[in-house]
Amino acid sequence: MFDNLRDLDKLKDKAEDVAEEHGDKIAGGLEKAGDLVDDKTDGKHSEQIDTAVDKAQALVRRLAEEAGEDR
Secondary structure: OHHHHHHHHHHHHHHHHHHHHHHHHHHHHHHHHHHHHHHHOOOOOHHHHHHHHHHHHHHHHHHHHHHHHHO
16 A cells, blocks of 8 residues: 555656646647647537646646745
């Protein structure tokens, strides 16, 4: 059980490092993906897609900030 917790900590650390290093690229990719999905659904779910993209981008920013605090 504790091995799984250590693995989760390692995964979180890696996600923080990637977010800190490539956060802008990830945020841009999320925006493009959201636009693509919005186009494919003919704008029927624009609000939900925008909300999901905003939340995902906020998560990336938070992970990057946490990585900066750990250093």
